[in-house]
Amino acid sequence: MKEIREYVTSIVSNLVKIKSENPPGNEVEAAEYAVEEMKKLGLDAWVDEFAEKRANAIGSFRRGEGPTLLFITHLDVVPAGDEELWSIPPFSGTIKDGRIYGRGSADAKGCFGAMLGALKMLAEENWPINGEVILAAVADEEVGERGVKRFLEQGVKADYAVVGEPTSLEVCTAHKGRAELSIKFLGKPAHASQPFRGINAIYAASDFALKIEKLAQRLRKKRGAMGYPTIALTIMEGGVKSNIIPESCTVILDRRLLPWEDSEKAIDEIKRLAEKSAKARKAKIEFKINQHVAASETDRKSRIVTAGLKAVSKVLEKKARPKLFQATCDMSPLVHEGKIPTIILGPGDLKQAHVVDEWVLIDELEKGSRIYREIAAEILGAQE
Secondary structure, eight states, rough: HHHHHHHHHHHHHHHTTSOOBBBOOHHHHEEEEEEEEHHHHOOOEEEEETTEEEEEEEEEEEEESSEEEEEEEEBOOOOOOOOGOOOTTTTTTEEETTESSSSTTIIIIIHHHHHHHHHHHHHHTTTTSEEEEEEEEOOOOTTOOOHHHHHHHHTOOOSSEEEOOTTTTTTEEEEOOEEEEEEEEOOOOBBSSSSSGGBBBBHHHHHHHHHHHHHHHHHHHTTTTTOOOEEEEEEEOOOOOBBBSSEEEEEEEEEEETTTTTTHHHHHHHHHHHHHHHHHHEEEEEEEEEEOOOEEOOOOOOOOHHHHHHHHHHHHSSSOOOOOOOOOOHHHHHTTTTTEEEEESSSSOOTTTTTOOEEEEEHHHHHHHHHHHHHHHHHOOOOO
């Protein structure tokens, strides 16, 4: 497996060197590199540029009659932020101490490298498959999921899908949904020397913030086999000058939902709390849903789930069990819009995602390739 290890390491390091921060995106160069490497393995591959500098990379190989298996991950990465905070430059793709460092190494360019490694193994075996394998590296997963939605809108059909995200090589059969909510509290301005003549929007927002903290504590008590839902107030902005009573204050909330939760009820609960805080302070609110990604789940009896668990158990030499992916990802549109039974599985630790000095273990990349290859063997009938 030394050859695959070196191959995947090279792919991931090279891909990390290509800036594809989102915003703004700029996935075209990364997509071109991905397509070039897919073509080397004999895939029919192309770049689908659907907006300026926004692109998906898609490749496929079919032999014989059989199901279609989709491997899919994303090319965009979150911004590196202040690069001076990084001890290793974020777009260097540095290989050191058994790791690859850089923005996107774990989330999720490492997954693409491991998926490509699996296809290289199949290519070197002269593609012993019955059916079709598709590899898609899409844009905009980190913001609006436009890449995967574009992919589905083109009418691509698949019987099963594996989403590459950093799961530490665990098979995740479900993921949390996410609602991003914006609430603007509206008060009345006044001179700060006469605060009683105004309505302080920050006070209303602060009252609401404390209610959200208590709600977060209540949600934590709803822990089950798949974890618990969460809520966090992540941004608060208000006021224009130090001697003016602030007439407005905006807060942004992040609500993570489990598959069994009613998202409408969850969002309504937050709106009622905001209205209660506003009323108590004689303020008003403007309530907006900025983004809503539904939670999704695949039946644990599905063939893709059993294939994933079997592959992980074989490669890692320990019994694998289905898990919940704590974040949101492109599984949601695949399940809800594409009606494709899907699992989330990939090298890398979610704790490394979106952080300074992000890294992925090369050992996990190699094992990830072997796991993906085993899944293809199970679904598409590849011979040992």
